[in-house]
Amino acid sequence: xxxxxxxxxxxxxxxxxxxxxxxxxxxxxxxxxxxxxxxxxxxxxxxxxxxxxxxxxxxxxxxxxxxxxxxxxxxxxxxxxxxxxxxxxxxxxxxxxxxxxxxxxxxxxxxxxxxxxxxxxxxxxxxxxxxxxxxxxxxxxxxxxxxxxxxxxxxxxxxxxxxxxxxxxxxxxxxxxxxxxxxxxxxxxxxxxxxxxxxxxxxxxxxxxxxxxxxxxxxxxxxxxxxxxxxxxxxxxxxxxxxxxxxxxxxxxxxxxxxxxxxxxxxxxxxxxxxxxxxxxxxxxxxxxxxxxxxxxxxxxxxxxxxxxxxxxxxxxxxxxxxxxxxxxxxxxxxxxxxxxxxxxxxxxxxxxxxxxxxxxxxxxxxxxxxxxxxxxxxxxxxxxxxxxxxxxxxxxxxxxxxxxxxxxxxxxxxxxxxxxxxxxxxxxxxxxxxxxxxxxxxxxxxx
Numbered sequence: 001x002x003x004x005x006x007x008x009x010x011x012x013x014x015x016x017x018x019x020x021x022x023x024x025x026x027x028x029x030x031x032x033x034x035x036x037x038x039x040x041x042x043x044x045x046x047x048x049x050x051x052x053x054x055x056x057x058x059x060x061x062x063x064x065x066x067x068x069x070x071x072x073x074x075x076x077x078x079x080x081x082x083x084x085x086x087x088x089x090x091x092x093x094x095x096x097x098x099x100x101x102x103x104x105x106x107x108x109x110x111x112x113x114x115x116x117x118x119x120x121x122x123x124x125x126x127x128x129x130x131x132x133x134x135x136x137x138x139x140x141x142x143x144x145x146x147x148x149x150x151x152x153x154x155x156x157x158x159x160x161x162x163x164x165x166x167x168x169x170x171x172x173x174x175x176x177x178x179x180x181x182x183x184x185x186x187x188x189x190x191x192x193x194x195x196x197x198x199x200x201x202x203x204x205x206x207x208x209x210x211x212x213x214x215x216x217x218x219x220x221x222x223x224x225x226x227x228x229x230x231x232x233x234x235x236x237x238x239x240x241x242x243x244x245x246x247x248x249x250x251x252x253x254x255x256x257x258x259x260x261x262x263x264x265x266x267x268x269x270x271x272x273x274x275x276x277x278x279x280x281x282x283x284x285x286x287x288x289x290x291x292x293x294x295x296x297x298x299x300x301x302x303x304x305x306x307x308x309x310x311x312x313x314x315x316x317x318x319x320x321x322x323x324x325x326x327x328x329x330x331x332x333x334x335x336x337x338x339x340x341x342x343x344x345x346x347x348x349x350x351x352x353x354x355x356x357x358x359x360x361x362x363x364x365x366x367x368x369x370x371x372x373x374x375x376x377x378x379x380x381x382x383x384x385x386x387x388x389x390x391x392x393x394x395x396x397x398x399x400x401x402x403x404x405x406x407x408x409x410x411x412x413x414x415x416x417x418x419x420x421x422x423x424x425x426x427x428x429x430x431x432x433x434x435x436x437x438x439x440x441x442x443x444x445x446x447x448x
Contacts, residue, residue: 072252
């Protein structure tokens, strides 16, 4: 038993006394280590390392597809694409200890105002795959592009390229209808990655640009390049040309749209012009608005704050507002159907009714229904609403489509409005005579 326990010690004693045997064992251990490491690299992590190695010398350069045009009913351009110079960054080509120097060079190139802004601006870039190009700055003018080109030797991983940029000839014209693009966010990227979207891509955010994204976007192309460690192109492989997006033609008439916005200049308001024969929307304007060309480049927080302060992002044409006197036609229709319009005497207006003023403070005197419509007399229509009753007013309003969405909300954010309903008591508030009178002249809690 003791002799068996002593075998390992005898072997070790012999090993340290027999140099040749010691060398053999050491060589055997070294080769075994190399063999195990080689097996690990080739079998367990072979595919991953092969992909990394391939990316080191092969790069797929994407050619973004030009977006389709947005046209008015006569084929005039509301939105198109133009070529612009863009600076890109491949973070995997930046040396591990070279980021601080890169920040300084980016400031010198005019891409960022200071080192802190550069560091913050590239923080998200470093979260994405290191081989994937990320947009640094787009729509560069000649001076900016030249300045960056001069700094390129000190900008590892930075490249200049051209890409299609959205252009809006009318600037702020029909801004709320057309909508704008923005860089795709992380949540949307997860949804759209299978459709070919990548970090830094622009996607329709609002309006037509968003509603018809799949048609307008087109199909990106690209080219596979073999490059050396300095980024020089050694060989060009397969190339796929980008396919432009499809065009969208709207019912909008550019002349009518322009006239509507000119009429709203300096005001807060909205204009919607319809073709009564077809229901086509010929103009849909809301002011204040914003320049779509500003939104097509990098939108700064200061810009968004300014737009929000003056409510430029709000589309007043699809928000809920009291309709005012236009509702008097519905009040008249409800009274005629109920047959409560007096056939001869008409209505008398002395300037107010239950303390609610008419726009003509000294009154319209005696008025027929036709004259009350022509004069838009508040007193006459408050009396008509009182005789008709709120339930019949609400019923006629629903038949005119009020209190529900029109369907334009498929591509514009639309509110349904509010048709006050006496059965619902307006969320627990009892219905009063004043509600009937105000609704009859298109005011109060009535929103369309």
